[in-house]
Amino acid sequence: MASIIPFTDNYRDLSNERGNQFEFVCERCGNGYRSPFQTDKVAVGKGLLKGLGRLTGGTLANLGYATDELVNRNTNSAAKDKALGEAVEAVRDQFKQCRNCGDWVCAAVCWNDEVGQCLTCSPRVVDELSRAQAAVQVEQIREKVKETDWTKDVDVTTRAKVKCPHCGADTDGGKFCPSCGGSLVSAKHCTNCGSSLKADAKFCAECGQKA
Numbered sequence: 001m002a003s004i005i006p007f008t009d010n011y012r013d014l015s016n017e018r019g020n021q022f023e024f025v026c027e028r029c030g031n032g033y034r035s036p037f038q039t040d041k042v043a044v045g046k047g048l049l050k051g052l053g054r055l056t057g058g059t060l061a062n063l064g065y066a067t068d069e070l071v072n073r074n075t076n077s078a079a080k081d082k083a084l085g086e087a088v089e090a091v092r093d094q095f096k097q098c099r100n101c102g103d104w105v106c107a108a109v110c111w112n113d114e115v116g117q118c119l120t121c122s123p124r125v126v127d128e129l130s131r132a133q134a135a136v137q138v139e140q141i142r143e144k145v146k147e148t149d150w151t152k153d154v155d156v157t158t159r160a161k162v163k164c165p166h167c168g169a170d171t172d173g174g175k176f177c178p179s180c181g182g183s184l185v186s187a188k189h190c191t192n193c194g195s196s197l198k199a200d201a202k203f204c205a206e207c208g209q210k211a
Contacts, residue, residue: 009104011023019038020079094106095107098118166180167179188201190206190207
């Protein structure tokens with residue numbers, strides 16, 4: 001009876017018609033390992049027979065196609081089973097399976113040795129402490145920034161314009177366009193109440209006086 005081949009759900013089969021290769025990936029961080037490419041001598045010989053057959057009339061090519069029954073890269077073959085078994089053994093020490101969530105994770109980055117679970121289920125205390133400290137630090141910075149008046153030199157009564165009405169250039173605020181020097185502040189005022197008027201206003205929005 002042939003040996004049973006153990007395998008996991010965190011691998012991809014990269015095998016092709018010339019040989020076998022497998023890629024194992026951590027289900028938490030995405031880091032992984034790719035097994036060395038193992039050339040399949042039967043597959044290579046099949047290709048040579050087909051190539052020679054085209055030159056000699058097809059007899060050898062027929063032998064090459066006959067070997068397709070011996071090499072089936074998409075389903076099963078003795079060579080592929082052997083290659084998969086060797087690849088699993090090669091990466092066995094690089095991955096751990098968490099008994100809580102069932103994920104296969106890399107031992108180097110995503111495994112908590114102290115608890116025996118992945119870092120998603122059992123984060124390291126020092127990592128959580130550092131994350132909490134950084135979050136509180138950001139919060140305290142925001143509170144300190146609020147204590148400073150950042151608007152004392154900003155004209156908050158004039159409608160800000162992000163584009164110059166004269167040349168269409170982008171602006172960073174202010175009273176004049178940095179590209180053409182055009183005024184960014186409405187100079188029209190109501191002759192009756194003194195309120196500021198839009199450039200295209202026909203009547204004062206405050207008292208109804210004709211502009």
